[in-house]
Amino acid sequence: MKGLVIRSPWIDHILAGKKTWEMRTRATSIRGRIALIKAGSGLIYGTAELVECKPALDLEQLRATQAFHAIPVSGIDDAFANRWTTPWVLHDVRRFARPVPYKHPSGAVTWVDLPTFQADPGWADSTPSVSVKEPPPARQPPSTGEHWRPQHRAEGPWVDIRLTEGNLRNNHFYLRTAESLLPSDCIGGSNKSDLGRAIRVTFEPGPSIECDVAGDKMILRARAQVRDFFERSGSRAGDMLRFMRVGEREFLVVRSEPA
Structure with missing residues (x-):
């Protein structure tokens, strides 16, 4: 070694x-x-x-x-x-x-x-300083009005999310499967009059921003930056996106290679 x-x-x-x-x-x-x-x-x-x-x-x-x-x-x-x-x-x-x-x-x-x-x-200590265990698949009930397919539940520092045509068209991706990674106070209401406390999100490729999560849909409220990331990364329907926690209130968004 x-x-x-x-x-x-x-x-x-x-x-x-x-x-x-x-x-x-x-x-x-x-x-x-x-x-x-x-x-x-x-x-x-x-x-x-x-x-x-x-x-x-x-x-x-x-x-x-x-x-x-x-x-x-x-x-x-x-x-x-x-x-x-x-x-x-x-x-x-x-x-x-x-x-x-x-x-x-x-x-x-x-x-x-x-x-x-x-x-x-x-x-070694009883727990690692940084865990990168891939979370196992888990089942969850479908949400009304949303096409559902199994995704990974967040049991490690990230969750992989499959992009749909609707995500690309509406400049968002759902964070329901990543809720356990998020600080609870970052989840706000349905409009800008009821904002949550901001988290820092770095898009790779793209900038770092501060925003909250719109709780009614569980999406990042910064749709313009999400659209920019989709364009920069060449994201398409069916691609996997990785939402990774890198700090207490800091997250990274990247395209993920298929498992």
Whole structure:
């Protein structure tokens, strides 16, 4: 196994589930489970799956994806100037109940080879910092006036939603199956005189916005931005859309590959 050396506070944010993108100045070809090492400590604090590297972000993208990299707004310009713009995407973060020592090589390094290291399941906390379990299918009753088909209930951090012609025509998608992911106070009434408390939604591709959920239909009230996302992503009827929770009040909307 390889260990990635990460400075504080970034490793702390990763272990706490507050960020899933570790920002670096260049991409890496390494994939799979890696150890998470706190810089200067000589200790392994957990493990994670390094699943992909995204292309380097421009300044606007860096600002729009703050929910994923957790760089403070006040530090984003400096991060961009210093080229900390390439996201290394981490999934299934497992924090150890007690850090594990290792022998660090001399000098400053990014990666440490750990040829004999194997994470003992007993070292991990009882729950992972970030869970990416795919929720199993579940049944639910149909809603009046809506064509129903089985979808995934939200038992992990996301739910997959199949788009219909009606969704594309009316610039919305239903969040009924994602209700357990949403804070209850974000669900408002049927019109703008009865708004819920805003959540932050990032469309990929597209901008980050703040809006509430119209409770009568359980859709995002920001239909113009949903239409823009459909156009940018080339969404069609039958495509799967993934609605993912990435923070307490922060969500990501992307097209999902079919299961």
